[in-house]
Amino acid sequence: MALEGTGFTVGTAQFSGYVSIDLKEGVNARGVLMEIAAQTGCELYFDKYTVSLLTRRGQDRGVQFRLGKNLKGIVKDVNGQSGEVLTAYEIGVVELNTLPEFEGLEYFELGDTVDIIDEELGINEQQRIIEYSYSPKRRINSKVTIANYIEDIQDTIYRIQTTTVGKDKWRHGVKIGPDEGIVIERYDKMARSIWNADEFRMQKGNGSGSYTDSIYFDPINQEYEFTRVVRAGKFIGGEVQIGDNFSVDETGHMKAVGAEFSGEIRASTINGGDIHGSYIECASIMGSFIRTAPNGERIEL
Known part of the structure; x- marks a missing residue:
């Protein structure tokens, strides 16, 4: 339970249905409630230590904030960055209902729909109260924000906290820090990747936090290491070097201490001390001494 x-x-x-919510790492109870409200399209209502989930909090009580009556000052904020004009009014009001002679009149709560009227500024709109602050000692001079919608700063901070990755903080298996750069780790610690300007590593883990390199790239020294099997449709490069006994240079010249071939070998020239084979077919054989067999019946030329 969130609470x-x-x-x-x-x-x-x-709200009586079911919704799925995506909870970020480190989310607190308030964050869970806000996510539930966002996914259900409902609004939260706090009454001391009781939290309700309402389809819409507040109501239209016919309250007017009018210059010369209960409206002390007004500031208009317009935000058009989203493509939709979002308008809010920050106003100072005199709460007449707190005065004995006006008790019960012009009462309002957070979420109520109210009229704001200022003939001098040409303002006559009906919007909702989205923010309400007052003095607990004497609720007479209060501040109210009414808007068709402007995101509250607390919601903005919460959104930033739950959608960004903090330095050296894990979020969804990702950590970004000054020492290793970007680190991506599987939930079971069986694999990990490390990215930064100096190196790239893909590592195999043992499930307990110990890792060994499977792929290692060092761009500064131009060294790239792979363990086990590398599969590719085609390799293009200058030279191939395997240990000290096999190499192929960029001209195609190969050196090896031994080789086994099946099929056909074609060459313009074959040089060597000995050539052995059960069957040799050629157009011409030239040499200072030719023997058809090592011993027994043979022909010597």
Whole structure:
């Protein structure tokens, strides 16, 4: 349960269906509640230590914020970066309902729909209260933000915290830091990759946090190491060197201490001390001494 151990309890839940939510690493109870509200399209309502999930909090009580009545000051914020014009008004209001002679009149709560009227500025709009602050000692001069929608700064901070990777902090198996660069690790610690400007490693793990290189690239020294099997349709390069006993240079010249071939060998010239074979077929054989067999019946020329 998201509220377990927090001291909060569940109040009214006006959503009865099922939703799937993606919880980020390190998310707290507030983050879980906000994600549930976002996925259900509902709104959270806190009443002391009781949390309710409502389809819409607040109501239209017919309240007006009007210059010359209860409106003290107004600041208009317009945000058009998203392609949709988002408008908010930050206003100072006099809460008339706290005065004995106006008790019960012009009462409002967070989430209510209200009218804001300022004839001098040509403002006459109906929007919702999205932020409400007041003095707990005397609720008379309060501040209210009403908007068609502007993201609250706390929601912005939460979104940044839950969608970015902090330095040397793991998130979804990814860590970014100044020492190793980007580190990507499997959940079971059986594989890991390390990326930075000096090297690239893909490593095999033992499940306990110990790793050995399977692929290692060193771009500065132009060294690339692979363990076990490398499969490719084609290799293109200057030279091939395997140990000290086999090499092929860029002209195609091969050196080896031994070889086994099946099939056909073609060459313009074959030089060697001895040539052995059960069957040799050729147009011409030339030499200072030719013997058809090592011993027994043979022809010597």
